[in-house]
Amino acid sequence: MYREEKLWDDSRWINVTDPDEQDLQKLQQDFALPRKYRSYILDQRERSRFDYNEETKMGLLIWRVAVSDKQNGGFKVLPVSFVISEKFLISVVNKEAKWVMNELEDLLHKLKQNKVRQPSPITLLLRLLWKINDQYVDQIDEINGQRENLANYHRHPTNQQIAALSELSDQLVYLTTATDNNVVAIQQMELSSNSDGDDFQLNAKEHDFLSDVEVETKQSQQITQDAADLVDRLSNTYNNILNNNLNDTMRFLTVWSLILAVPPIISGFYGMNMHLPWAKGEFAWVTTLFMTLALILLTMWIYRHYHSK
Numbered sequence: 001m002y003r004e005e006k007l008w009d010d011s012r013w014i015n016v017t018d019p020d021e022q023d024l025q026k027l028q029q030d031f032a033l034p035r036k037y038r039s040y041i042l043d044q045r046e047r048s049r050f051d052y053n054e055e056t057k058m059g060l061l062i063w064r065v066a067v068s069d070k071q072n073g074g075f076k077v078l079p080v081s082f083v084i085s086e087k088f089l090i091s092v093v094n095k096e097a098k099w100v101m102n103e104l105e106d107l108l109h110k111l112k113q114n115k116v117r118q119p120s121p122i123t124l125l126l127r128l129l130w131k132i133n134d135q136y137v138d139q140i141d142e143i144n145g146q147r148e149n150l151a152n153y154h155r156h157p158t159n160q161q162i163a164a165l166s167e168l169s170d171q172l173v174y175l176t177t178a179t180d181n182n183v184v185a186i187q188q189m190e191l192s193s194n195s196d197g198d199d200f201q202l203n204a205k206e207h208d209f210l211s212d213v214e215v216e217t218k219q220s221q222q223i224t225q226d227a228a229d230l231v232d233r234l235s236n237t238y239n240n241i242l243n244n245n246l247n248d249t250m251r252f253l254t255v256w257s258l259i260l261a262v263p264p265i266i267s268g269f270y271g272m273n274m275h276l277p278w279a280k281g282e283f284a285w286v287t288t289l290f291m292t293l294a295l296i297l298l299t300m301w302i303y304r305h306y307h308s309k
Contacts, residue, residue: 002026007089007108011121014090015101027090032056033083041081041092048079048181050188052200058085059192059200061125061185064178065132066139067096074171075139077178082125089121103131122202126209129186133213136179136220140227143168143175147231156245157238165235172228179221186214255303262295 001017014031016023019041027033034053037060040046052059061082069076078097083090093100107127111119119127150165157165190210192200202210270276270288 007121007124010087012088013104013108013121013124014088015104016090016092017098017101018095019092027083031058031083031088031090033058037081037083044079044094046079048178048185050185050192052192056085058083059189061189063129063132063185064181065097065100066136066175066178067099074167075175076171077174084121084125086121089124100128100132103135104128107131120206123206123209126206126213129213130216133216133220136175137223139175140220140223143172143227144230147227147234151234153238153241155241157241162238165231165238169228169231169235172224172231176221176224176228179217179224183214183217183221186210186217190214255300258303259296259299262299263292266292266295 002019002023003015003017005013005015007013014027016027019027024038024041028035028038034056037051037053040049040051040060040062046062048064049062050059061084062079063082064077064079066075066077068074078094080094080097080100081090081092083092091101091104104124107124111124146164146168150161150168153161189200190207193202193207193210266288270284
């Protein structure tokens with residue numbers, strides 16, 4: 001869906017949701033988008049990046065955002081694309097990441113309502129990135145809450161808890177990679193405008209705002225990495241507990257296999273056709289029972305004695 005909206009003065013915002021071939025052709029005709037931008041926009045696996053084209057005087061920012069995965073639960077990461085120039089801001093999003101455009105519409109509504117000085121398209125984009133970063137932090141807080149619930153495993157983690165922890169670890173891999181890439185993209189944007197000779201020029205206020213967004217993005221990167229480290233530690237704890245439980249089970253089975261081997265040994269000796277002590281008499285079988293019981297008790301005592309050490 002292609003939608004165009006006038007911002008202020010002669011600046012415009014063009015929003016494209018779930019772009020098809022016709023939408024991309026219209027963008028290319030109206031704004032002379034470089035052909036490589038088109039391939040970047042269409043690639044749902046594209047990593048975060050910033051690219052500035054000197055000929056067309058426009059930049060492309062690919063930013064990865066986390067969205068709720070309703071089918072599998074949890075979160076997944078999708079790219080959103082922004083093309084910026086002095087006069088327009090183009091946003092291209094997948095319908096699953098439509099909340100990003102809702103955030104931008106809300107931001108525009110507040111700016112127009114407060115009648116503040118109208119920002120440039122690049123400032124508007126930086127404000128949006130700031131709000132998106134807050135959403136990352138909220139999702140990490142939710143993941144931390146799930147991790148705390150999984151930490152209540154008592155003595156034996158259940159299969160359901162193990163599966164949930166595995167899914168949480170997978171989600172954090174994607175989130176960690178996304179925040180790492182976003183930091184790289186914002187640093188590329190800053191480097192592109194770092195000197196007076198660069199074609200991508202920002203004024204002092206925009207440059208300060210860009211630095212603030214970089215700080216916030218790095219903070220979300222660190223928070224995500226800390227959450228991933230804590231999940232890894234919990235996973236290691238699960239593994240240690242499961243290994244200890246397995247060792248205890250194997251030890252128990254080994255001891256009982258030794259104990260259960262005693263009766264066949266005794267009955268095997270006294271079942272042979274030869275003279276053995278205490279094998280004569282009416283109550284010889286009682287003697288073999290006592291001998292079996294004594295050997296079982298001796299085996300259990302030896303196990304407890306050495307196990308206690």
